[in-house]
């Protein structure tokens with residue numbers, strides 16, 4: 001598949017270097033990870049409405065740009081929410097339920113598939129540790145296998161997330177507690193850490209709340225807010241200056257012009 005580019009490594013390296021120079025910054029180019037083995041099931045129906053409000057905190061996946069190509073991860077892959085927003089290619093393998101040509105579904109991690117300790121990990125407890133398991137939306141699963149199979153073996157790998165537009169910061173909390181859900185993250189798609197800066201403060205380190213949310217216990221009302229975000233996968237940081245104007249409010253989402261790629 002990648003033979004054409006791997007046979008000309010210099011050309012692509014030069015291209016990436018020139019592109020980085022042209023943009024005046026170093027691009028952390030996240031390469032796809034090697035393929036690994038796992039299994040996949042699906043949850044919900046063809047409308048994927050059951051995937052809304054998942055553990056990553058993205059809320060309505062249609063409104064927030066994630067659509068139906070989403071998956072829940074077993075806790076081993078979920079990594080306490082640090083895997084939220086990451087993108088995976090999944091292809092069915094080694095089952096007669098797999099579609100011809102082993103097509104690839106590309107999905108975003110938006111939810112946790114919790115363990116069920118009353119079921120054996122080889123018989124129903126598919127998401128129990130230490131299993132790597134994808135509980136996909138039904139529309140995504142139907143791209144790789146016949147849904148009647150229920151569970152299929154798959155190959156999977158992390159791939160860069162392709163997003164339109166900048167990082168999106170969705171605000172919750174109260175006057176003393178700012179809780180921010182970070183969405184539409186490109187590149188690695190995941191977040192290792194976040195800092196917030198009001199026009200009257202220095203950079204304040206935010207702590208990981210849950211899923212894709214970070215929090216600061218500070219009174220930041222009446223100040224325009226900037227955010228510094230670190231990618232979990234690439235450790236690259238991006239600064240979104242004055243994303244939220246000084247009259248920002250809880251319940252609103254603010255979009256930056258910058259993103260990871």
Ligand SMILES: *[C@@H]1O[C@H](CO)[C@@H](O)[C@H](O)[C@H]1NC(C)=O
Nearest residue numbers: 114115116117118119124125
């Ligand atoms: C766990 O498995 C048991 C046995 O199949 C089932 O009755 C129960 O509903 C499951 N729990 C959850 C939270 O899905």
